[in-house]
Amino acid sequence: MFTKKTNNLTSFLKKYRYHLLLIVVGLCWLEILNLVLQLDQQMLIYPDSDNYLESAQKMYLKFTGHYYRPMVMAFITGIPYLFDSSDAGIFQWSLWVNIFCWLGTSILLFQIVKSFVNEKIAFGFAVLPFFIFGNVVLNFHLLTENIFVFFIMLAFYLLFQYYKTGKFWYLSLSLSLFLSSMLVKPGAKFLAIIVTLFFIKEIFRNYKSKSMIFIYGSLMMIAIQVVGMKAQYGDFTISYIDGVTYHNYLFSKAECLKNGKEYSQINNPRAKYLFGLDFTDQKKVALEDAKQQVKNNFPNVVRAYFDNLLENFKSGNACVYDIVNHEHRSNFSFWKSMVFDATKWQNRLFTVLGVLLSIYFALKYYNREKLYFLVAFFIGYIILLSGISSGQGDRFHLVTFPFAILLLAKFLSDINWVKPSSERLQK
Numbered sequence: 002m003f004t005k006k007t008n009n010l011t012s013f014l015k016k017y018r019y020h021l022l023l024i025v026v027g028l029c030w031l032e033i034l035n036l037v038l039q040l041d042q043q044m045l046i047y048p049d050s051d052n053y054l055e056s057a058q059k060m061y062l063k064f065t066g067h068y069y070r071p072m073v074m075a076f077i078t079g080i081p082y083l084f085d086s087s088d089a090g091i092f093q094w095s096l097w098v099n100i101f102c103w104l105g106t107s108i109l110l111f112q113i114v115k116s117f118v119n120e121k122i123a124f125g126f127a128v129l130p131f132f133i134f135g136n137v138v139l140n141f142h143l144l145t146e147n148i149f150v151f152f153i154m155l156a157f158y159l160l161f162q163y164y165k166t167g168k169f170w171y172l173s174l175s176l177s178l179f180l181s182s183m184l185v186k187p188g189a190k191f192l193a194i195i196v197t198l199f200f201i202k203e204i205f206r207n208y209k210s211k212s213m214i215f216i217y218g219s220l221m222m223i224a225i226q227v228v229g230m231k232a233q234y235g236d237f238t239i240s241y242i243d244g245v246t247y248h249n250y251l252f253s254k255a256e257c258l259k260n261g262k263e264y265s266q267i268n269n270p271r272a273k274y275l276f277g278l279d280f281t282d283q284k285k286v287a288l289e290d291a292k293q294q295v296k297n298n299f300p301n302v303v304r305a306y307f308d309n310l311l312e313n314f315k316s317g318n319a320c321v322y323d324i325v326n327h328e329h330r331s332n333f334s335f336w337k338s339m340v341f342d343a344t345k346w347q348n349r350l351f352t353v354l355g356v357l358l359s360i361y362f363a364l365k366y367y368n369r370e371k372l373y374f375l376v377a378f379f380i381g382y383i384i385l386l387s388g389i390s391s392g393q394g395d396r397f398h399l400v401t402f403p404f405a406i407l408l409l410a411k412f413l414s415d416i417n418w419v420k421p422s423s424e425r426l427q428k
Contacts, residue, residue: 077148106150133399152182176196179197250390252291256271258301264391309391321337347402380405
C-alpha cells in the first residue's frame, strides 16, 4: 500500500514537475521583490481600487450594481463579505486572487507552448512573465489587470483545446470567458463581440448542444448587468466608464491641443463638469462631445490619440513610482529607481515585440492556425484601445505581454530556432 502511494506521488511529481517549479519560482521571485520594494507595506489606495471596493460593497451589502465596475469583478472582489469580512479583508483577499491568477497565467502559457516546443524550453518561456515587474507589483493592488489576463489566457487555452480535439464544449467555455471578461474589464466589450462573431457558424451549428450552457450563462449575466444598469441608473449599458474615459482623456486632450493649452489629468475642468452630472447625463454629454470633436476638431483628436499611444508605450509603472520607503532603507531609492526604469524598458520592448508579432501572425495565420491569429488580434485590440486613455503608465500594455511571449515562442518554433516538442515531431 505504501509503495503504491509512493509510486503515485512520484508519478504526480514527474508529470507536473514543471508546473510545480513554476509556482515555486514565481512565489520566490514575488517574495524577493516584496522584501526589496516593501510591497506589502504600501498604504496607497488608488481611486480605481476604491471603485472596485465600492462595487463589492454594493453587490454584497446593498444588493445593487455599480455605475463603473461590472458584476463579475464585484463578485470576485467581494467574496470575503460572505464571511463577515472587513474592508481590509477585501484587500488581503485581492492579493491572493491576483497571485493565483498571476501564477495561473504562466502555467496556462506553459501548457500551450509545450505543444510545439519541448518542455524545458516551454518552461523558459512560461517563467518570463514573472519577471515583468509591472505585473508583479500589481498583485498588491485591488485592480483588474492580472485577473483579466488570466481570464483571456484561460480562454485561449480552451480555444487551443478546441482546435486540438474538435470538442465544442471547449469552444463554448472559451467564448463564455471572452464574454464574461467584459464584466471584469468593460473595455473588452468589443473584443468579446468580435471573437464571438468569429465563431458564429459553429455557434449556430451547435445552438441545441448542452455545451451551449456556458455561452447562454454568460449572455444571461450580461443581460442582468445591462438591465440592472437601466433599472438603477437609467441606461442599457455595461458601464458608464467608457464615456468618462474618452471624454476626460482623449477628447479633453484634443480640446487642449485646439486651444494651445497643456493637458492635465488632475486639474481638468471638463472632468469636474462631467462628474457633476448624473450618470445618464454623463453618457449623453460624453457622446455628444465626441461627435462634435470628431466633426469639428478631428486633426487634434488624431494628435491626442497618437500622443496617448506614445505615452502608454514609453511610460513606466505608476505603482512602482508611488512606492514609499517605510523602513527607511539606505539602498531603497536605488532599487526603486532600477525597477521603475526596468518597467519603462519592458513596456517598450514588449509593446514593439507584440506589435511586430501581431502583424506577422495576423497576415500569415488567418488561414492557418487561427488560435495565433486571434492572439495577435487581441494584442492589437488592446494596444489600439489604449490610445483612448493616458496617464496610466504601463497598465494598458502590460496586459498584452504574456501573449507577446506566446507568439514569440511560436515564431521561434516555426523558424526552428528552438527545439520542437515530441508531439510536433510526431506530426
